Amino acid sequence: MRNYNFCSGPAALPEPVLRQAQEELLDWRGMGASVMEVSHRSAEFDAVAKQAEADLRELMAIPANYKVLFLHGGASHQFGMVPLNLLGGAKTSCDILDTGIWSEKAVAEAKRYGGVNTVKALVQRDGLFAISEPASWKLDSNAAYVHYTPNETIGGVEYHFIPETGGVPLVADMSSNILSRPIDIEKFGLIYAGAQKNIGPSGLTVVVVREDLLDQALPFIPSMYRYKTHAEHGSLVNTAPTFAWYLAGLVFQWLKAEGGVAALGERNARKAQKLYDYIDASGFYSNPIHPSCRSRMNIPFRLADESLNKAFLVESEAAGLMALAGHRSVGGMRASIYNAMPEAGVDALIDFMREFARVNG
Amino acid sequence: MRNYNFCSGPAALPEPVLRQAQEELLDWRGMGASVMEVSHRSAEFDAVAKQAEADLRELMAIPANYKVLFLHGGASHQFGMVPLNLLGGAKTSCDILDTGIWSEKAVAEAKRYGGVNTVKALVQRDGLFAISEPASWKLDSNAAYVHYTPNETIGGVEYHFIPETGGVPLVADMSSNILSRPIDIEKFGLIYAGAQKNIGPSGLTVVVVREDLLDQALPFIPSMYRYKTHAEHGSLVNTAPTFAWYLAGLVFQWLKAEGGVAALGERNARKAQKLYDYIDASGFYSNPIHPSCRSRMNIPFRLADESLNKAFLVESEAAGLMALAGHRSVGGMRASIYNAMPEAGVDALIDFMREFARVNG
Incomplete structure (x- = not known):
């Protein structure tokens, strides 16, 4: 029997996805092996990887000048990867809109790699928590990027608009609301999302990044943290989390079938x-x-x-x-x-x- | 039908492990959910995590003064994590024994974070490749650590002895031979292994590290790269790759049952x-x-x-x-x-x- 699972993450997956994974867990596509036992460099897995990317591009209407990366780890890794990749150019500080616990984790890690202008974006209104008026935000027009958390998983606060940044690249931690509604990707410089809420199991993170942002990493960035390296190798610099990637692909197919x-x-x-x-x-x-x-x-x-x-x-x-x-x-x-x-x-x-x-x- | 799968990694898993995972993929332990849909902070997953660690400690006879970590990523992440964690103390260089492609990847990344004394350890003998005589190695007694690759997955070269380092901590990339034979853990300072050969699916890496090595990280190390942080939080700093961890636990149980x-x-x-x-x-x-x-x-x-x-x-x-x-x-x-x-x-x-x-x- 399947329960209704309200877990915040790792979260419920669509039942048809799990049924298919179960069915083919020991013998995938007649290979006589599980998808998790197949080389990440095989033609068969390559087809999974390419289809997952194509489906995600279609679902989110991702333009050609954005790279889609399927990476190890979760959003917590991105809290470091984002500043390490973006604060090494001419601009060495960022703005971060703070709406709760997840924003604050992004702030703490970014501060280790550059200047951070923290903009308190959560206020009280009518005795309730609310996102402050964007007109009140003191953003730095010379920031390398503006980071925000479109949905605060713990607080339950979600932006129902996309912040205007006046040309400064907008970075979004969409871990808990990616694929939950249509968005205009062109308003973003970079989007990241840990998979374990709306994409698949934990251990996988999807990054969508505009190509012009790939050349401003700090010199001491670990090689496996560098978006550009992953972009150049189709996210197969090393052995990818292949089973999570495969499940993400099944979720994308399910999403398409659902409309x-x-x-x-x-x-x-x-x-x-x-x-x-x-x-x-x-x-x-x-x-x-x-x-x-x-x-x-x-x-x-x-x-x-x-x-x-x-x-x-x-x-x-x-x-x-x-x-x-x-x-x-x-x-x-x-x-x-x-x-x-x-x-x-x-x-x-x-x-x-x-x-x-x-x-x- | 299951084939005999000679893939170097992601590699074949024990069939009984896959059968159990298949059986309970939609309803794990009567929870009405998959193990991959259950919170990493739930009592149920905590039991999986603790049992997996206990079983690995038993299988490898790991002493109490070593921490066992279950981390995101693969050995390629460790190529950066090792120097970032170990070259920030009084000793800022390391020795690396080079026996092939995987050693060389470790060399390339370590060079970005400190001095590297590369010791060519592969020679020709009787027209064949052989590990050179340890007496010929020029090791630095003041190195922070000596790194080696006990088994070169690509070359097919394996050490059938543990190098003597005269007290310098020995670091081993055991991705492709962990758990394949008894070893004396006390001869090592740190062991790491990407899971996808002898432990489980890709996306998980096991690290065994002696406690006294946890306090010599470089200041700019990303928080998610820091062993000490993971050690202090039972590898649950963030959402762990729970399904891979669960499968690793099933593999450990299988290993115990096999003797x-x-x-x-x-x-x-x-x-x-x-x-x-x-x-x-x-x-x-x-x-x-x-x-x-x-x-x-x-x-x-x-x-x-x-x-x-x-x-x-x-x-x-x-x-x-x-x-x-x-x-x-x-x-x-x-x-x-x-x-x-x-x-x-x-x-x-x-x-x-x-x-x-x-x-x-």
Whole structure:
């Protein structure tokens, strides 16, 4: 039996993807071996790699002057890779928009490699957390780049607009909302995303980078951190995380079959809206984020009586609703509802929450 | 149908491991989710992580003053991580024993971070490649460490002894022979191994490091490259490559059930000996490595008439013997026979080679 899995990451994968992976786990494409036992330099794996890139380019409408990289590691590696790759040119500082814990991790690592102008972008509005007015941001027109976190997985804060940077390259940590809605890639210099939320299993990170940004690395950057090297070798400088890459490819195929990012975007908006609507109307649950910047992917909420938290978690788990505990740094609850979460899962969650509130409210 | 897979890496995994992974791919331990969909911070994954470490410690007899790390990436990342972690103390140079392509990659990256004394350790002896006499090595007693490659995957050269360094920490890239025979860990300062040969799928690297070596990193080391940080956080600084880690744990369990590293060591010696014996006696195939340092894991060989290479590859593949082509840099053939290759696979290869030689010789 499969539960509805609200884990923030590693997150639920589409069931058809797992079924296909299961089916061919010991004998992939009649090779008499698992895809994870096949050389990363074989014609068969090369076809997987090329198809995954082509599908991602199609799904996200990535222009030809951007490279798509499939790299080892997670977003935490990118916190170092981004400044190490981008702060070694004429411009040696960056702006970072701070909307929470993940932004702050990017700040801490970037400071080790250059100047960082941290722009506090989270404020209180109407007693709720909100992204501040862009007009109030003091950005540096001479920065090498502006970094932001389009969706804060822990806080549940999401930008529903793309920041204007006046020509300064925009860098986005899209780990938790990549492929969740259409975006205009040309507004970005670099996008990165750890795979384990909307792409595949952990251990893989996708980077989309504009070609003109590949020549400004710091001299002491580790070779395996250098985007240009990976771009020149089709992300096969060394043995890639091939099984994760293959699964990402299956997820991209599934996304296409589901109607692509536009269709998913509509579904995600609907899923999130009905959960927020229920929370707001419940009188029992609350979400601390201003409606203008509520995340469609990660929905934190609290019970009116927090002494019921444990009961909520035990009973929801028993009802087949997994991993609803909030991040350890903030407590409460959190429902992560990425692309792979079906609308029926959100409905089941709301039904459970309603019944729990009725009994305990 | 499963073929005998002689790929050098990503390499064959034990079939029972893949069968278990397949069985529980959609519903792991009754959780209603795949292990790859479960939080790396959950109690369930924590148990996997702890068991894998305990089993590896038992299999390799790792003393308590060594940390065991499960990291993202492959050995190519370690080529940078080792010097970045070890050349920032009072001693700023290292010795590297050069026995081939993988040693040379370690040299190239280490040179970017400190002094490197490259010791050519591969010579010709009796018309064959051989590891030079240790007495001839000019090692620096003031080096931060001595790095070597116990088994050269491409060349097929393996040390059947552990170099004496007179107290200088010994660092070993054991990617292709870890767990293939018993070793005395206390002779090493640091061991690393990309998983995709003898441990699990690609995207995971195991590091075993003596605690006293954790405090000599260069100041500009990326945070995710720092061993100490991973050691302090049980390799869960960020989202680990959980599925690869889980599979590694299944491989360790399989190794224990097979009798552990001592039993595998005997089997590996037997497998390699019978293949070398056949090659040497064949009059049709040849191996260019001196018997004193022939690899038990990777056995390169050439056909007397290389115009038959293509036929050899086509016919061996048709016979269910996969991936026998040599590395693209050297050509010829190579049979990689790691722990997961059963003795019957080596027998089948010899039978095929004998018949091919009879027909074409």
